[in-house]
Amino acid sequence: MSEDKDQNNILEEVTSKEYQYGFYTNIEMDTAAVGLTEETIRFISDKKNEPDWLLEFRLKAFHHWLTIEEPTWAHLHHPPIKYQDIIYYAAPKKKKQLESLDEVDPELLDTFKKLGISLEEQKVLSGVAVDAVIDSVSVKTTFRETLSKHGIIFCSFSEAVQEYPELVKKYMGSVVPYRDNFFAALNSAVFSDGSFCYIPKGVRCPMELSTYFRINAANTGQFERTLLVADEGAYVSYLEGCTAPQRDENQLHAAIVEIIAETGAEVKYSTVQNWYPGDKNGKGGIYNFVTKRGICKGDHSKISWTQVETGSAITWKYPSCILKGDHSIGEFYSVAVTNHYQQADTGTKMIHLGKNTKSTIISKGISAGFSNNSYRGMVRIAKKASNSRNFSQCDSLLLGSKCGAHTFPYINTGNETSVVEHEATTSKISEDQLFYCQQRGIDSEKAIGLIVNGYAKEVLNKLPMEFAVEAQKLLAITLEGSVG
Amino acid sequence: MLLNINNLHVSINGKEILKGLNLRVNQGEVHAIMGPNGTGKSTLAAAITGRDGYEITQGEIWFKEELINEMLPNERANKGVFLSFQYPVEIPGVSMTNFMRTALNAKHEFEGLPIVTAGEFLKKMELKKQLVDIQAKLNNRSVNEGFSGGEKKKNEIFQMAMLEPTLAILDETDSGLDIDALKVVAKGVNALRSNDNGFVVITHYQRLLDFIIPDFVHVMYDGRIVKSGGKELAFELEEKGYDWLK
Ligand SMILES: Nc1ncnc2c1ncn2[C@@H]1O[C@H](COP(=O)(O)OP(=O)(O)OP(=O)(O)O)[C@@H](O)[C@H]1O
C-alpha cells in the first residue's frame, strides 16, 4: 500500500515538474514562422542542434511529403487541413495561469472528480499555479538510477539524438519509413520531440515505463515520435498517455511510434487516448493521425498493443505488427468509443512473414450519439509464412440509432497451411439489459457504464492495473449523455 | 397501504393490454396472481416497475401513498420495489459481485447512507448466498451468463435477499424449477416475509402456493382481475381450469 502511495506522490511531483518546465522557455525566440518550407525544417533542426544526418532525413521526408496527398480511404470526414497555417515549432504556449480551481471550467473539474484525480494533479492538468514542493531533479535521478542499473535507456527523443546517435540512426525509420504514408512523412519532417527507450539484451524492465516518468518531455506534442527497442530476450511494458482529458490547442496531431523486438524479446504497449473530442455539437477537438507499428524482428519475439481510445474528434490509427521472426506473436486489443460527432477509423495490420507466426485481434467498437466508428484491419500471410495463424474478433456495439459502426477486414492468405479466422458481431445495447439494471436501482447512465465495461472487459483486462481502473471510469464518462 | 392500483389501463405500442385493473396490497400480505397466458400478468409487473414502452393511459399506481405513475424505474427500485424477472437478462462481462455492489451502493446513495465497504458487502453476500443455496462460484461469473434456468431464478431471489425490498413481485419464479429449487425459492421468500413488506407472486401452478402460502389469490383475464379469493381459489383453478371464469 505504502509503495502505491509513494508512487502516487512521485507521479504528482513529476507531473507538476513537467508543467513548470514549460514555463521558462523564451517563447519569442523559439517559435518558427507559420507554414512549412525547407526553412522551417532547417530552423527546427538547428534549434535542436541536430547532426547533419538527421537534418537530411527530415529534408528527404519533407520533399517526399510535398509529392503526396492526404489519404482519403478512411471512413472519415473533415474540412481540409491547412498545413501552411500551422506553426511547426513552438515552445509550449504559456496559457493564462489561473489562481485557483474556482476559475476552471466546472465540467472539466467534474470529469476529474469522477476519474478520482487528486486535487494537486487537477490543478496541474487544468493550469492552476502549483508550487513545486520537491526538488524534481532528485525524483528524476531516482528513476534514472533504477533504470540505468539495468542498462535501460529512457529519455526524450532529442536527448537520445545527442547521446545515443548510433542507436537512433540504426532504428529510426526502420519500421515506419518516412515514405510510409502522408502523416508519417509529415512527422518525419517536423517532429518536435518524443520518447526513446532501449532495453538491453536479457533485461526485464523492472517497472512499467510510463511517459509520466519521462521528465524531459514538456508536452506530449503535436508531432511526437517514439522509438522503443527491446534487444534480445528483453521485456518491457510501456504505458502511453494519460486518462485525464487533455485540452490541447493544436488541432492536428500526427505521431509515430516504432517498436523493434529482437529475438525472444517482448514488448507490451498500452495506450489510453483521451484528447479533447470536441463539444457536443462536434465543434473543435483533436484530429489524431497516428502511425504505430512494431516489428517482431527475431524469432520467438512478441509485440502486444492494447489501446483504449475515447478522445479526439478524429482518430486515424492502426497499431500494427510485422511478424518477421519465426514463431513470433502479434496482438492487438482495442476499445474505441465514440460519442456525439466523434469519428474513429482504427484497427490493425498483422503482416505474417515468418513461419509459425501467430496473431490475435480483439476489437471492441462502441458508438453513441451521431458518431461513426470503423474497424479497419488487414491480415496478410506471406507465402513463406507457413503454419501461421490469425484469430480476429471485431465487435461493434451501438447506443442509439443515429450512430454508425463499420467493419472493413482485409484478409490475404498466401499459403495453404495457415489459418485465418474472422468473427464479427454488431449489437445494440439492449433495452432489456438497461431495464434489468434500472430495476435493481442503478440509474441509466451508470447502467450503460456497467454494460459497456462488461462488453469491453476482454480488452480492459489486458491493461496494466494502473490504467485499468481509470480506463473503466473513462468509458462511462465518455458515454455520458448518450441516452435520453 | 403498500400498493394501491386503481383502474389501471396500460398500452403497448397503442394496443391496450391492461383494461382497468384494480389491486391493493397491504404490508404483510402475499398476493398470488394467476391466469392464462397472455392475459397481462407480466405487463402488470412491467407497469408497476416503470418499464419504458408501457404507457399508462388511465388510472394510478400508488406505492406507499405516493403516486408513482411517472417515476423512473431506478427510483421505484430504490424506494423498495423489486421484480424477480420471468426471463432474467444476461449481462456479459459484468460480474455478479460488481453488479450487486453497484446496485446496493445505488440504494445507499438514494437513502443518504454511506457506501458499503468491501468487507461489509462480502459478508452480506455470504449470508444471503446461503439463504438461497447459491454456489459461491456463481458470483464471479457474469450476471446470468451461462446460468441454467433454475440458477437464474435462484439468482433473482438472491438479489431480492440482498436488496431487501418492501414490495417484491415474483413473475413465474417457479417456472422451470425442480422441487428442491422450488423449496429454496420459497425459503428465500419466507425468510424475507414480515409485517412490513408485501409480495405479489405470479404463477401458473398451485404447487408453489404450498410453500409460499398466499393471503389472496387473484385471477387475471384479458387485462383485468376477474376473480379474487383466498388460497382455496388456487385449488379450484387447478381442478377446473380458467374456462368457467371467462
Ligand atoms: N412489447 C410488446 N409488444 C406488443 N405486444 C406485447 C408486448 N409485450 C406483451 N405484449 C402482449 O401483451 C399481452 C400480455 O402479455 P404478458 O406478457 O403481460 O402476458 P402474461 O400474462 O404474462 O403471459 P404468460 O403467462 O405467458 O407469461 C400478450 O398478448 C402479449 O403478446
Ligand SMILES: [Mg+2]
Ligand atoms: Mg408473463
